[in-house]
Amino acid sequence: MTGVLIENVHIAPVRGPEIESGYIRVEGDRIAELGPMARPPDAPGTTRIDATGCLATPGLVNTHHHLYQWATQGLAQDATLFEWLVALYEVWAAMDADVVKGAASAGLGYLALSGCTTSSDHHYVFPKGRGDLFAAEIEAARELGIRFHPARGSMDRGQSAGGLPPDVVVEELDEILAATAEAVDTYHDPSFSSMLRIAVAPCSPFSVSEELMTEAAWLARDRGVRLHTHLAETLDEEEHCLEQFGVRPVDYMDRLGWLGPDVWFAHAVHLSDGDIARFAATGTGSAHCPSSNGRLGAGIARVSEMLRRGANVGLGVDGSASSELTTMAGEMRQALLFQRARYGPKALSARQALELATLGGARNLGRQDELGSLEPGKLADLALWRVDGPFAAAVDDPVCALVFGPPPPLARLLVGGRTVVEDGELRTVAHDAAGRAGAEAHRRLMRLAGERGAS
Numbered sequence: 001m002t003g004v005l006i007e008n009v010h011i012a013p014v015r016g017p018e019i020e021s022g023y024i025r026v027e028g029d030r031i032a033e034l035g036p037m038a039r040p041p042d043a044p045g046t047t048r049i050d051a052t053g054c055l056a057t058p059g060l061v062n063t064h065h066h067l068y069q070w071a072t073q074g075l076a077q078d079a080t081l082f083e084w085l086v087a088l089y090e091v092w093a094a095m096d097a098d099v100v101k102g103a104a105s106a107g108l109g110y111l112a113l114s115g116c117t118t119s120s121d122h123h124y125v126f127p128k129g130r131g132d133l134f135a136a137e138i139e140a141a142r143e144l145g146i147r148f149h150p151a152r153g154s155m156d157r158g159q160s161a162g163g164l165p166p167d168v169v170v171e172e173l174d175e176i177l178a179a180t181a182e183a184v185d186t187y188h189d190p191s192f193s194s195m196l197r198i199a200v201a202p203c204s205p206f207s208v209s210e211e212l213m214t215e216a217a218w219l220a221r222d223r224g225v226r227l228h229t230h231l232a233e234t235l236d237e238e239e240h241c242l243e244q245f246g247v248r249p250v251d252y253m254d255r256l257g258w259l260g261p262d263v264w265f266a267h268a269v270h271l272s273d274g275d276i277a278r279f280a281a282t283g284t285g286s287a288h289c290p291s292s293n294g295r296l297g298a299g300i301a302r303v304s305e306m307l308r309r310g311a312n313v314g315l316g317v318d319g320s321a322s323s324e325l326t327t328m329a330g331e332m333r334q335a336l337l338f339q340r341a342r343y344g345p346k347a348l349s350a351r352q353a354l355e356l357a358t359l360g361g362a363r364n365l366g367r368q369d370e371l372g373s374l375e376p377g378k379l380a381d382l383a384l385w386r387v388d389g390p391f392a393a394a395v396d397d398p399v400c401a402l403v404f405g406p407p408p409p410l411a412r413l414l415v416g417g418r419t420v421v422e423d424g425e426l427r428t429v430a431h432d433a434a435g436r437a438g439a440e441a442h443r444r445l446m447r448l449a450g451e452r453g454a455s
């Protein structure tokens with residue numbers, strides 16, 4: 001069995017005590033052991049990594065994204081969420097499988113370069129006759145070798161039915177349910193070492209019918225997969241729910257059977273005390289996306305209160321069109337700054353921010369037994385951050401350097417023991433080509449949208 005031995009490293013395992021100078025031994029795709037520096041014997045076939053000057057953390061887990069949006073960054077720069085969506089829906093209607101593949105290659109590569117080993121994606125725009133968009137992003141993740149949790153999204157409530165999106169980007173209820181079931185049946189791998197799991201994810205209360213929300217929950221539970229949607233992102237959404245359904249967003253989802261340990265919501269910014277209590281009591285998780293919330297002026301989620309009351313929170317970069325070039329590591333800093341700006345300097349510590357980005361995310365995806373902390377028996381997904389650079393070396397606490405400062409260089413990223421990033425470069429795919437694929441996806445989508453007459 002192939003092995004990796006990482007030596008002379010500061011280990012922040014997230015669960016369990018920190019080790020100032022220690023080793024991590026990987027066997028196959030799992031962590032075999034870790035501890036203070038007592039050099040374990042050489043095993044044949046072992047690759048030794050001298051990680052002097054590095055901090056080892058669990059690989060970061062991104063729990064909300066829309067990879068296709070890599071192709072529409074920088075648009076509608078000063079818009080509210082609803083204004084931004086209305087401006088972009090028509091452009092997204094022109095995307096095809098080539099756009100999604102290129103955007104996902106760039107977006108996932110970019111995540112890996114900032115320490116992410118597992119990412120979810122929420123893809124909910126499926127224009128007719130444009131190829132297999134879901135397969136395209138799965139192919140990009142496979143090529144890169146990142147653990148992937150794509151959620152088959154959907155919208156069925158267009159403007160003619162009182163929803164926000166134009167009718168051209170919504171699908172029929174029956175075709176959505178059939179396509180979602182097919183995605184789960186084709187791709188979902190529930191095994192411990194799984195590189196690919198599927199979630200069911202109607203887009204949001206303002207773009208999805210009550211019937212689709214209900215049927216989606218039934219489908220996900222029938223197949224044993226997780227449920228995801230956007231919720232309580234803005235006050236406009238709350239107003240929409242009160243007008244259309246007579247209740248606030250969390251009450252609406254509760255009514256449809258959407259609270260539970262198999263559900264995680266994106267954003268959850270505008271929660272009442274009662275909403276937070278229900279999240280905690282039901283085990284409902286949320287993906288905090290602070291950069292996107294800041295970019296769209298949506299508000300600051302009550303993360304430190306949620307944690308205090310026992311509700312799980314993970315992090316998400318959200319789609320690149322509402323959080324351009326946001327790094328996964330940078331979201332820890334943004335989360336910490338937002339909480340402190342709102343609640344004071346004790347609201348969230350560096351280590352709590354690291355936990356949000358790792359174990360919190362793993363819980364959102366139902367993988368807390370496999371991912372999210374460095375422990376023997378867990379999958380060997382880990383990041384080695386170089387915190388001994390000439391400037392960073394002035395900060396003694398490496399976790400502080402990682403979270404309080406800009407993301408440090410990544411010396412190594414392992415996914416299941418396999419090197420995906422080394423010395424800040426992608427190793428499983430051509431580094432520059434991944435970036436170029438994203439730029440090409442942008443040009444292609446703009447051209448296709450122009451041909452459709454979208455601005």
Ligand SMILES: [Zn+2]
Nearest residue numbers: 230266318319
């Ligand atoms: Zn989103």
